[in-house]
Amino acid sequence: MSGPPLLEVRALTKRFGGVTAVDGCSFAVRRGTITGLIGPNGSGKTTVFNLVTGHLPADSGQLVFDGRPVTRPDPGRLYRRGLSRTFQQPRVFGELTVLENLVTAAGHGWRALAGRRLGARDAARGDGLLAEFGLSAHRDTPAAELSYGQRKLLEFAALLMSEPALVLLDEPTAGVSPAMVATIERHVRARHASGTTFLLVEHDMGLVMRLCDPVIVLDGGTVIAEGPPDDVRSLPRVLDAYLGG
Amino acid sequence: MHEAVQAGVLGVLTGGVYALMASGQTLIFGVMKVVNLAQGALVILAAFLSHSLFTAWGVDPFLSVLIIAPLMFALGTAVQWLLLRPLHQDDAALLSLLVTFAVALGIEGALTLAYHTDYRTTRPAYVDRSWRIVGYQVGEVRLAAFALSLITLGGLWLLLSRTRFGRSVRATVQNPVAARLLGVETARVAALGFGLGAATAAAAGAVYGMVYSFNPNSHYDLISRLLSVVILGGLGSLGGTVVAALVMGIASSLVGALVSPVWSDFSFFVVLLAVLLLRPQGLFGARLRGAL
Amino acid sequence: MRRWPGRYGRYGRYGPGLAALVALAVLVVFPLAVSAPWLVTIGLFTLMYAALASAWNLVGGYAGYPSLGHAAFFGMGAYAEAIWWTHRTAGSGYGPFWTLPPIGLAVAAVAVPVAWVAMRTRTDVFAIVTITFLFVVQTLAFNLRGLTGGAQGVAMPVAPFAPATFERPFYYAMLALLVLALAMSYGVLHSRLGLALTAVRGDEDKARSVGVPVGAAKLTAFALSVVVTAMAGGVWAYYLSFIYPQFAVDPLLSIGMVLMVFLGGRGTLWGPVLGAFVVAPAQQYLAYRFGASQLYLLAYAALFVVVMLVMPRGALPTLRDRIRRAEARA
Numbered sequence: 040m041s042g043p044p045l046l047e048v049r050a051l052t053k054r055f056g057g058v059t060a061v062d063g064c065s066f067a068v069r070r071g072t073i074t075g076l077i078g079p080n081g082s083g084k085t086t087v088f089n090l091v092t093g094h095l096p097a098d099s100g101q102l103v104f105d106g107r108p109v110t111r112p113d114p115g116r117l118y119r120r121g122l123s124r125t126f127q128q129p130r131v132f133g134e135l136t137v138l139e140n141l142v143t144a145a146g147h148g149w150r151a152l153a154g155r156r157l158g159a160r161d162a163a164r165g166d167g168l169l170a171e172f173g174l175s176a177h178r179d180t181p182a183a184e185l186s187y188g189q190r191k192l193l194e195f196a197a198l199l200m201s202e203p204a205l206v207l208l209d210e211p212t213a214g215v216s217p218a219m220v221a222t223i224e225r226h227v228r229a230r231h232a233s234g235t236t237f238l239l240v241e242h243d244m245g246l247v248m249r250l251c252d253p254v255i256v257l258d259g260g261t262v263i264a265e266g267p268p269d270d271v272r273s274l275p276r277v278l279d280a281y282l283g284g
Numbered sequence: 285m286h287e288a289v290q291a292g293v294l295g296v297l298t299g300g301v302y303a304l305m306a307s308g309q310t311l312i313f314g315v316m317k318v319v320n321l322a323q324g325a326l327v328i329l330a331a332f333l334s335h336s337l338f339t340a341w342g343v344d345p346f347l348s349v350l351i352i353a354p355l356m357f358a359l360g361t362a363v364q365w366l367l368l369r370p371l372h373q374d375d376a377a378l379l380s381l382l383v384t385f386a387v388a389l390g391i392e393g394a395l396t397l398a399y400h401t402d403y404r405t406t407r408p409a410y411v412d413r414s415w416r417i418v419g420y421q422v423g424e425v426r427l428a429a430f431a432l433s434l435i436t437l438g439g440l441w442l443l444l445s446r447t448r449f450g451r452s453v454r455a456t457v458q459n460p461v462a463a464r465l466l467g468v469e470t471a472r473v474a475a476l477g478f479g480l481g482a483a484t485a486a487a488a489g490a491v492y493g494m495v496y497s498f499n500p501n502s503h504y505d506l507i508s509r510l511l512s513v514v515i516l517g518g519l520g521s522l523g524g525t526v527v528a529a530l531v532m533g534i535a536s537s538l539v540g541a542l543v544s545p546v547w548s549d550f551s552f553f554v555v556l557l558a559v560l561l562l563r564p565q566g567l568f569g570a571r572l573r574g575a576l
Numbered sequence: 577m578r579r580w581p582g583r584y585g586r587y588g589r590y591g592p593g594l595a596a597l598v599a600l601a602v603l604v605v606f607p608l609a610v611s612a613p614w615l616v617t618i619g620l621f622t623l624m625y626a627a628l629a630s631a632w633n634l635v636g637g638y639a640g641y642p643s644l645g646h647a648a649f650f651g652m653g654a655y656a657e658a659i660w661w662t663h664r665t666a667g668s669g670y671g672p673f674w675t676l677p678p679i680g681l682a683v684a685a686v687a688v689p690v691a692w693v694a695m696r697t698r699t700d701v702f703a704i705v706t707i708t709f710l711f712v713v714q715t716l717a718f719n720l721r722g723l724t725g726g727a728q729g730v731a732m733p734v735a736p737f738a739p740a741t742f743e744r745p746f747y748y749a750m751l752a753l754l755v756l757a758l759a760m761s762y763g764v765l766h767s768r769l770g771l772a773l774t775a776v777r778g779d780e781d782k783a784r785s786v787g788v789p790v791g792a793a794k795l796t797a798f799a800l801s802v803v804v805t806a807m808a809g810g811v812w813a814y815y816l817s818f819i820y821p822q823f824a825v826d827p828l829l830s831i832g833m834v835l836m837v838f839l840g841g842r843g844t845l846w847g848p849v850l851g852a853f854v855v856a857p858a859q860q861y862l863a864y865r866f867g868a869s870q871l872y873l874l875a876y877a878a879l880f881v882v883v884m885l886v887m888p889r890g891a892l893p894t895l896r897d898r899i900r901r902a903e904a905r906a
Contacts, residue, residue: 092785114785123786130782132775143775143783149792152769201787319700321707370885378642379884381700382834385644386880389831393873504827508708515701546719553712556705560693 043106045070045205045236046122051090051100053083053260060086062260064100068205073227073237075251075268077244079281083260084240085127088207092117092124105204119146123198124207129190131197133183137174140182140193141165146201164200172196172226188219195226205236212243224250248272256280286419291541292534293420299533300430301495303526305488305506306513307437308481310525313514314457315477316368318380324507325388326482330356330489331498332395335406345406345490346428353486360482363387364475388503395500406493429491436487437526440480444522453477457520505549512552516559518569528567603751607744616743618860620815623750624808625856628829629836629848630757631804634764634797636834637842640777641699641794644830645706646805648713651825652683653806654813655717658730661814666733672814673749676807683806684799691798692791710827717821729820732813746815753811754849757804761845764800769793777843831876832859839883841890850891855879 044067053061061083068074076084089095091102093112102109104122117123132140142161147154169175172192177185182193191211198206208227212220224246227237241247247254248268256264256271258280264271271277305327312320333352337343343351367387371379405411413424444450455463456473464470492498492506509532517528532555540548559566603623607616628650636642656679661672694705717724724730737745764770772793775783784790813819836855841847859872887894 094781094785114781115787115790118785118787126782130779132778132782134774134778135771139771139774143771143788144786146787147768147789148787149789152767152772152789152793152796154768156766156768156771158768197786319704321703367881367885371888375640375888378640378699379888381703382642382838383881383884385703385831386877386884389873389880390877393871393877396873397871504707504711508711511704511708515704519701546715549715550712553708556708557693560696560701560705564697 042070044068045105047103049101052098053086053090054098060260061090064261066255066262068236068238070236073231073239073251075247075254076238076240076257077247077254078257082257084257085209088124088209118201121204123203125194125209125211127209129194131182131190131193134181136179136181137177137193138165141168141197141200144197144200168196168199188215191215208237208239210240212246287541288538290420291537293422295534295537296530297426297430298537299530300433301488301491302513302533303529304433304436304484306510306525306529307440307522308484309510309514310522312478312481314520315453315474318377321381321385321507322388323485323510324503325391326356326485327489327492327506328498328503329391330486331493332399334490334493335404338406344408345494349487349490353483356486357479357483361475361479364478369471392500392503401499403497403499405497411494425494432487432491436484509552512556516555516566518566521568524566524568607747613743616747618857620743620747620750621860622853622856623754625832625836626849626852627750627753627757627804627808628833629852630761631801632833633837633842633848634761634801637837638773639794639797641695641702643706644703645710646833647826647829648710649683649687649802649805650809650829651713653679653809654819654824655724657810657813658732658819661732662730666735669736676810679810680803680807684802687802688795688799691795695794710830714821714825717825729818731818734817735814746811749811753804753808760800765845769796773797835876835880838890841892844892847890847892
């Protein structure tokens with residue numbers, strides 16, 4: 040895939056009191072890739088996600104998404120521009136049904152507030168996604184009654200309602216059964232094949248090696264390596280970062 | 285200019301009393317993460333008790349604190365244990381808030397039944413005496429109240445920083461889950477913390493009753509001010525509360541002297557508005573999850 | 577797989593629309609059927625509280641922002657109506673009813689910036705800000721003597737209705753407000769606004785991050801709620817024809833609204849109405865017999881605590897759950 044990167048992160052820095060969680064972090068996510076973001080615990084991966092999506096204000100640095108600079112990242116605005124993310128602990132609307140969860144994420148602005156609660160087009164798209172993700176049987180179940188793994192799936196599916204260009208997945212397979220890991224992997228590949236770009240934070244190295252290219256390695260809040268998975272995994276400094284010191 | 289400084293002096297003294305009232309609130313928020321809407325009512329309750337002790341048995345209001353504080357400690361602990369601890373649902377924070385509001389109403393209702401709605405003030409012999417210090421009038425009662433606030437806040441600080449209970453409280457405030465894992469009985473700490481917050485209201489109430497005229501309905505006015513102070517200081521920061529109380533005391537006093545006493549009340553609301561618009565975490569608070 | 581009753585989940589319609597129509601018919605006929613005016617008065621106030629509770633529910637129930645100061649808007653509506661009419665004659669007597677909609681909209685317009693500031697915070701701080709706002713409005717009512725007459729209050733022309741059936745127009749005005757409030761609630765529930773509000777109530781941050789127009793949703797719910805609240809204040813002012821600041825801007829009114837909604841079931845369509853129909857007649861009756869407001873402070877406080885501890889979701893949702901569990905077992 041050529042052309043300008045979909046997401047550019049330049050010199051991003053974030054301090055919490057005396058701790059510098061993200062320190063001059065710079066990387067780019069190219070269109071049409073499933074880019075992995077790995078690093079030992081505490082290397083700042085989730086913080087980077089929070090900075091990119093605007094959940095946390097950065098102390099300094101620049102963000103460029105889809106060729107346009109992002110001056111003050113705001114989760115809602117970015118979502119509508121095509122950048123969405125999942126959370127480590129899946130966040131769904133427990134009181135709403137599964138279908139309603141999907142429709143809520145359709146990304147309509149305030150002008151559409153007067154429209155029907157479950158408009159025909161939204162419902163149809165929602166049903167389509169439910170079929171794709173195998174959740175049709177739970178269409179009218181309140182999301183609070185889903186299992187942990189199903190909630191992760193639902194959260195992921197809901198984001199796709201807005202047809203995002205870039206999806207940030209924060210440890211999508213943490214805490215789920217091996218069967219669900221395979222399911223999630225399958226869906227990421229399928230969506231990737233239709234053109235969605237992914238940035239994935241993961242601890243499951245097997246998954247990262249199979250799925251991601253390139254892989255970016257973070258340590259101490261800064262990028263220490265970047266490249267195809269096989270190249271990166273054997274770099275001495277990457278091994279050092281993971282094994283201690 | 286003289287007026288302004290005089291107002292400023294008055295403001296500092298008043299601020300000391302607000303600091304005392306608000307510190308109980310901050311403590312309760314710290315251990316329970318619930319804003320205690322009954323704090324104003326507790327202060328008024330103490331004011332009434334102190335007033336009764338004075339009119340019936342001539343007990344000096346400052347001394348009455350020794351009697352009232354343990355009573356209110358017991359009341360606060362009981363309220364937390366019986367009414368707040370059982371709330372565990374997803375929206376326990378909201379329910380707890382409303383329960384504290386109900387407690388405030390209950391106190392107001394009981395006080396109205398017992399004392400009716402006439403305004404009263406506790407007036408011991410020295411209530412009108414004042415000293416001239418460097419050319420400024422300083423009311424004796426207000427000075428003593430300020431001293432009481434300092435002593436009580438100092439005692440509170442010592443309690444929190446030097447005792448084992450204090451450490452448990454601070455641990456619960458910072459990280460209840462970790463505290464529990466380390467053996468701190470957070471349920472008990474929360475109850476005792478609430479009791480302590482109520483006890484500080486006892487001291488504040490005795491003083492409040494001497495300086496202002498009050499009736500059972502006065503708690504609304506008081507809680508609005510306390511909340512402005514606590515938000516300005518930053519929810520959960522005891523030091524912030526003290527600073528904010530002094531700031532608000534001085535500001536409202538200056539507005540009262542230089543503009544009009546009516547607008548002095550407004551200064552609290554204006555400050556609250558400004559804080560929410562410009563810096564929702566207050567002067568010293570941390571940004572909590574979700575806005576503010 | 578479990579199907580929720582009703583197409584819109586837990587907060588959908590209770591019972592067919594037919595039952596609602598029957599209830600409406602009963603309410604319409606009520607003042608014509610009873611002879612004692614004090615019964616119609618109780619009915620009038622019950623309908624007023626039901627309308628207020630339903631309106632409050634839009635903000636406190638659907639959006640999950642418990643406004644403890646809504647009585648301020650009631651008072652603003654009351655004062656607006658009284659001040660407008662204070663030097664005018666009521667003519668046929670129906671003029672003061674026609675000024676209600678513009679007053680409702682005007683107070684709502686004032687409420688929007690207030691709500692905008694207040695809703696930038698967590699729900700507990702929001703509650704605080706609204707109490708403070710209530711106190712500020714009451715102080716203004718007492719102190720802006722030129723406008724509001726201060727503690728002396730404001731007089732409005734006494735309605736020229738026949739003494740025997742004096743209450744009826746007010747009763748029907750309140751009934752109309754209740755119907756309006758319910759229509760609004762129903763409309764909101766079945767629109768994207770309702771979906772957005774439930775999302776906001778559940779997880780506001782998450783809602784924002786999936787592009788829900790959180791700010792607009794909250795403000796719209798608030799504005800709609802204030803329109804009804806202010807109009808009710810206006811009708812109340814006309815009914816009494818003389819208003820005082822401590823009664824027009826009365827925390828007890830706010831408390832009553834909250835209690836009724838929590839008792840009946842917040843976030844439901846009929847819960848607030850149920851809560852009002854239980855609490856308001858009791859409150860009116862007690863006022864009539866004993867005239868003492870400190871009793872209802874204690875009674876409200878006690879009822880509040882009981883509801884929070886025993887039935888925090890309110891009567892209707894709790895009942896619903898019991899029925900479903902019984903069905904599941906059967």
